Amino acid sequence: MKVLIVDDEKHVREAIRYFVPWEKYDVRDIYEATNGQEAMEIILEQQPAVVFTDMRMPLMDGAELLEWLHRYSPYTKTIVISGYQDFSYVKPAIVYGGIDYLLKPLNSKQLISAAERAFQKWKEEKQERERTFRQNIQLNILRPLYWDKKLSELAGGTVSFQELEEALIEELGLPRNAKRCRIAVISLQSSGLLLKKFRGDIQLTSFVLANVCNETVSLRKQGFAFRYWHEGADVVVLFWDGVEEAEDRLLEINESLKQAYGISLDIGLSRILPFPEGVSDAFTQARQSLAERNLLLLGKRIHEYREDSSEAERTGGAKAAALLEKLGLSLLSGDIDKFIRSFEEWANSIAGTGVLTVSGLRDWEERLRNVLTKWRQEWAEGEEASRAESAFPAGMDESSNFSFERWREGLKAYILKMFSESKLSRTSDSRIVREIRDYLDKNYQQEITLQHIADRFFLSRENVSRKFKQVTGENLSDYLTNLRIDKAKELLQNSDMRLSRISELIGYEDEKYFSRVFKKATGQTPREYRKREEES
Structure with a gap:
């Protein structure tokens, strides 16, 4: 605690300093003013x-000081020391909450008693303020x-608006005359890029996103953004005012995200519906509009609800279904062209x-997977036919835009690889090469030489190289290097391991040699690659 003594007489200030046992009350600093x-x-x-x-x-004078203290330093406790008993002097001390009014000459016992009450009162109030502060933090x-x-619960229709009405008005600024609403x-899940910015933490990402939304919506008192507790959405924006401007607000939100994180998000938007009875329907519409957004409309991020699916999609779907059946027959023919x-x-x-x-x-994708499963069962043999298929390549680019070209080429490469792998099971040479490749996949972290492979599979070194190249179209050494580089990329992206440790884990004892190989394969050093991934 700190204390201030205000008196134009020096001997009075010295008497107060002398009489009060400051150490007992943990008073460290005493200031004086005239x-x-x-x-x-x-x-x-101070x-x-x-x-x-x-x-x-x-x-x-003291009366003016007491009034000023009451206004600008209300927690400070005051003790008046005066040579006058006139009520005009006593009154300010009473009005502005003085602890005591002591007359000069000072009585040491009275002074100490008044000081003790002031210190105790200040400590009690300080503890109460801290307790209230902690409660407010928790709240x-x-x-x-x-x-x-x-x-x-309101969006999902499991709680009535009447239960929340007064709290919404008092705490979130809902207008009492709100008649219409709209939900976004x-x-x-449609933006892996934003999640990546927060290391995949969906709770943290949705918390940040809700705050960004409220900086645009809640501050204008047009609605409120919240994290949705169930499946089907992560952040929901409920508009209860300015519903015609909802799309403009969502565009502003995306602009804020673009400036802060370099990305924009796809947002589903309902029609304007009556409030509060239309809240649940608006939420359903917004979810549906997001799920049914047209991926081929590049650059469009706000997707408004539409009553039914497109006629073009339905008509084209029948034609594409027939062509998918034709695709399955082409696989069964074994003709890659x-x-x-x-x-x-x-x-x-x-x-x-x-x-x-x-x-x-x-x-x-589900229909295509069924076609591939059927083909594998008829074309492949034994274990190959029953092996589980991996996930299809994603069609999203670095900006979370759907790229049809990327999706198409990824699928084609996926099926061609599957086609090539299945052919491996149909000849003795192919089976040997498949075994060699499986061995490399499981043991890439060990030191592997061409002679080592030749000895293990009872072949000459020349035969190993020739057969591997014939069947896979790739040199064995290139396959092993690419395999190791892919594993190194995973470790660089998803861990903070030192480069020397990563080098060991993928089969290179020399870190410098690993860096040279990595740069030759990727055009970047491992450190440059890790830095770029962290920044993206």
Whole structure:
């Protein structure tokens, strides 16, 4: 605690210093002033817990100082020390909450008793302020969670608006005359890039996203953004005012995200519906509009609800389904050129409709997976036929835009690889090469030489190289190097391991040699690659 003594008489200030046992009350700093103006400057700078003040002083007297203290330093406790019993001097001490009014000459016992009461009162109030502060912190932590839960229930139709009405008005600024609403839905699953910025932490990402939305929506008192507690969305924006401007607000949100993180998000937007009875329907519409957004409309991020799916999508779908069946037959023929032609024809028929929704994309991928499963069962043998298939390549580019070209070429490469792998099971040479490749896949972290492979599989070195090249179209050494580089990329992206450790884990004892090989393969050093991934 700090103390200030205000009196124009030096002997009075010295008497107060002398009589009060400051150490007992943990008072470390004692300041002095000769008038109210000096006192004000010290109070603003030092914020003393207790002020001892005279009433009659030059420039600014005690009454003025007490009034100023009451207004600008209300937690400070005051003890008045005066040579006058006149009520005009006593009254300010009473009005402005003085602890005591002591008359000169000072009585040491009275002074110590008044000081003790002032110190005790200040400590009690300080503890209460700290307790209230801690409670407010806890409430500020829990308040967003409370509204996330309650508004999620309101959107889902599991809680009535009447239960929340008064709290929404008082805490979130809902107008009492709100008659219309609109809802926007954002799913982080459609933007792996934003999640990557926050190392895949969906809770943290949605928290940040909700705050960004509220900087645009809540501050204008047009609505409120919250984290959705169930599946189907991550952040929901409920508009209850300015609903005609909802799309403009969402464009502003995307602009903020672009400036802060270099990305924009796809957002589903409902129609304008009556409030509050239309909230649940608006939420359903917004989710549906996001799920049914047209992936072929590049650059469009705000997807408004439409009543039914496109006629072009339905008509084109029948044609593409027939072409998908033709694609399956081309695979069964074993003619790779025929397959490529069939695949291109099928993919182009989908693009030709001009409409490809998210659900439509998933449906086509599921149909294609069924065709591939059937083909493998008829074409491949034994273990190869029953092996589980890996996930299809994603069609999103670095900016979270769907690229039909990327999706098409990724699928084609995926199937061609599967086609090549299945052919490996049909000849004795191919089976040996497959075994060699499986061995490399499992043991790439060990030191592997061509002689080592030749000895293990009872072949000459020349035979190993020739057979591997004939069957896979790739040199064995290149295959092993590419395999190791791919593993190194995974470790560089997903761990903070030292380069020397990564080098060991992928089969290179010499870190410098590993760096040279990595740069030759990727055009970047391992450190440059890691830095670029972290920045992206």
